[in-house]
Amino acid sequence: MRKQAQIRQSEVLKVLSKHDKPMTAYAILDKMKRTEPDIAAPTVYRALAALTDQGRAHKLESMKSFVACRCDHSAAVPILAICDDCGTVEEHDGTPLLSELTTIAAQSKFTPSRHIVELHGQCARCTD
Amino acid sequence: MRKQAQIRQSEVLKVLSKHDKPMTAYAILDKMKRTEPDIAAPTVYRALAALTDQGRAHKLESMKSFVACRCDHSAAVPILAICDDCGTVEEHDGTPLLSELTTIAAQSKFTPSRHIVELHGQCARCTD
DNA sequence: TGAATTTTGTTACTTTATAAAATAACAAAT
């Protein structure tokens, strides 16, 4: 990996981290355009791909958006709990699920390489 | 719900069921256009929304595509195992995960209303 | 039958994502 790439990734992660709610790739792009007017979508997508590979950011598949990782980056199974009312996302460690999940998959001889667990619902603040 | 809507939904579900791999909304649309040339994207999306609400079909959030439900429609937590090699999707009942998942969520007083569990990896056939 | 309701098709558009072509960066060889 080249230096330039790492810098881009840090920039993107910084933008994501400052925001406490998930951002779409294009929201990140718009933000970055303020200081780097010529930046284009694929640049952001490339940085995001690297960050999510490394576990430094997560993609919310059900929302087409991204959050900075707030937990241990090595968490094999991040659980992303999305509040449908206020939009905030909590991250939990899903390691306790791993054995159960593996057992279920193994029953059909399926070998998982990536786990996606997302919860939609209401966070503590938004519960009546 | 009116009869007309149910018919559309059945048509869409039939197309999905005949296919053993996930389909995008536009793939469904193309297929249906052969017999109903005037059908348009919003109609398909509307039917898919109803079907997924009812649990008769599932959306693969990580793939922007859809599969017919092959299990019990009332399965509260469907686990969708996606083979990244051949593209087939297995559906498993994730009920055993439910208590663990609820416990983890409850630690931050999060109340889940919808669970998304997707596994990417290799199916039995595609494993070396 | 006919008024109320639902569903559909149409158009136009937004958002998300990627392909393809052009360019820049840099290390190794000349």
Added chain:
DNA sequence: ATTTGTTATTTTATAAAGTAACAAAATTCA
């Protein structure tokens, strides 16, 4: 020091996915 080959990056353009708005057609049921 200059050229070359390789790889990564940017730019441009476009594909793909999804939705909003609204009028017209079909359906329901009084």
